[in-house]
Amino acid sequence: MxxxxxxxxxxxxxxxxxxxxxxxxxxxxxxxxxxxxxxSKIASETILEARRCPAIVLWESYEEARALTQSTKKRRSGVPHYTQPHILLAGGSRALERLLPGFTKELCSRGARSYDAGKGLFVYDFGAPFQRGIDAGVEVFAASRRLIxxxxxxxxxxxxxxxxxxxxxxxxxxxxxxxxxxxxxxxxxxxxxxxxxxxxxxxxxxxxxxxxxxxxxxxxxxxxxxxxxxxxxxxQLKVDSQMNYASRWMRLPEDFDPEKEFYSALVNARPAMARGGVALVLEDNLLQISMNGFEGERTTIWML
The missing domain is CATH 3.50.50.60 (FAD/NAD(P)-binding domain)
Structure with missing residues (x-):
C-alpha cells in the first residue's frame, strides 16, 4: 500500500x-x-468619474470629487494593501508564471495592462522627467490587487x-x-x-x-x-521609513489612449521633498492615483 x-x-x-x-x-x-x-467581498475603494484628459485630474475640491462617486469596488478582507497600487514586475511575473502556468495570459485576458517599462512608464525624478520611448525589453503588468x-x-x-x-x-x-x-x-x-x-x-x-x-x-x-x-x-530587522499613503480610483474617459499618454506615472520622493505619487492605468479603464509621504510627512485622501 x-x-x-x-x-x-x-x-x-x-x-x-x-x-x-x-x-x-x-x-x-x-x-x-x-x-x-x-x-467574500467587502466594501472598498470608491471609483470617481474622470471627466477630463489627460488622465491626472486635479479636482477643485473634495466635495466635487465626492459628488462624482459612481460605484464601489469590492475586496476580500485580510489583504491590507488591497486598495493600493500594484505593478507586477518582470521577476515577479516570471516567478508566478513558472508556478502557475498560464497565469500571465489569464491576467491579461481579464484586462491587466501589459507594457514595456521603458515605453509605458513616465518617471519624474531628480527635478526632471526621464527619457521615454526606450525599448527596455522588460515587460511589466499593471492590475489591481483584486484581479491579481x-x-x-x-x-x-x-x-x-x-x-x-x-x-x-x-x-x-x-x-x-x-x-x-x-x-x-x-x-x-x-x-x-x-x-x-x-x-x-x-x-x-x-x-x-x-x-x-x-x-x-x-x-x-x-x-x-x-x-x-x-x-x-x-x-527580525525593522526599517521604519515612516511612510504613509492614500489612494483613489477613477474611471478614465473612453477616448483615453495609454499608448499616447502613459500606462504608469511615477514621481519619486527625495530628501528635500518627502512626498511622491504614482498613477496607474489598470483593467476596466480604471486609473488609480496614490500619494505618499515619508519621515512623518502626512498625506491623506483629502489631497486627492
Whole structure:
C-alpha cells in the first residue's frame, strides 16, 4: 500500500497560493487553511468619474470629487494593501508564471495592462522627467490587487482540482509537534521536539500533515508557536521609513489612449521633498492615483 503524503498551507494570499501550487507538485493532497471566506467581498475603494484628459485630474475640491462617486469596488478582507497600487514586475511575473502556468495570459485576458517599462512608464525624478520611448525589453503588468489575487486563486484551484482541499473561515490556534511518547506535551526542551505533525484549529480539531507551510503574513503567530516549545525565533530587522499613503480610483474617459499618454506615472520622493505619487492605468479603464509621504510627512485622501 502506497503512503499518502499531505501538506497544509496556512494563509490564502498570493504567498499561500504560490506555496500551495508548489506543494501540489510533491504531495498527494494539499489543504489550504484561511481565516476568511476566500470568495467574500467587502466594501472598498470608491471609483470617481474622470471627466477630463489627460488622465491626472486635479479636482477643485473634495466635495466635487465626492459628488462624482459612481460605484464601489469590492475586496476580500485580510489583504491590507488591497486598495493600493500594484505593478507586477518582470521577476515577479516570471516567478508566478513558472508556478502557475498560464497565469500571465489569464491576467491579461481579464484586462491587466501589459507594457514595456521603458515605453509605458513616465518617471519624474531628480527635478526632471526621464527619457521615454526606450525599448527596455522588460515587460511589466499593471492590475489591481483584486484581479491579481483572483487570477492566482482561480489558477491554483484549477491545478488542484480533486487534490486541493479548502478550509475557509477557519482559524489555526497552533501547531502540534512530534515528541517521544513518554514526553508530556507541556515539556518544552528544544532537543526533544522532533518536528511538526500538523496544526490545531480553533475548534480543537487536529489536521495532520507531512509538511506545514505558514504563509499568513503579518497575522502569523509562528514566532509565539516556536517560543512555546523552546525553539529559537529568527531575528527580525525593522526599517521604519515612516511612510504613509492614500489612494483613489477613477474611471478614465473612453477616448483615453495609454499608448499616447502613459500606462504608469511615477514621481519619486527625495530628501528635500518627502512626498511622491504614482498613477496607474489598470483593467476596466480604471486609473488609480496614490500619494505618499515619508519621515512623518502626512498625506491623506483629502489631497486627492
Amino acid at each position: 502506497s503512503y499518502h503524503t499531505s501538506a497544509i498551507v496556512i494563509g490564502g494570499g498570493i504567498g499561500g497560493l504560490a506555496a500551495a501550487s508548489a506543494a501540489l507538485r510533491h504531495f498527494d493532497q494539499v489543504t489550504l487553511v484561511d481565516k476568511d471566506d476566500l470568495a 489575487n483572483e487570477v492566482c486563486q482561480d489558477v491554483v484551484l484549477e491545478q488542484g482540482k480533486d487534490r486541493l482541499i479548502l478550509r475557509e473561515k477557519t482559524k489555526v490556534a497552533g501547531l502540534f509537534w512530534e515528541r517521544p511518547s513518554s514526553q508530556p506535551e507541556s515539556y518544552n526542551v528544544t532537543n526533544r521536539v522532533r518536528g511538526v505533525q500538523g496544526v490545531i484549529l480553533n475548534s480543537g480539531e487536529k489536521l495532520r500533515a507531512d509538511l506545514v507551510i505558514v504563509s499568513n503574513g503579518r497575522t502569523s503567530q509562528l514566532p509565539s508557536w516556536l517560543k512555546e516549545v523552546g525553539l529559537e525565533v529568527p531575528p
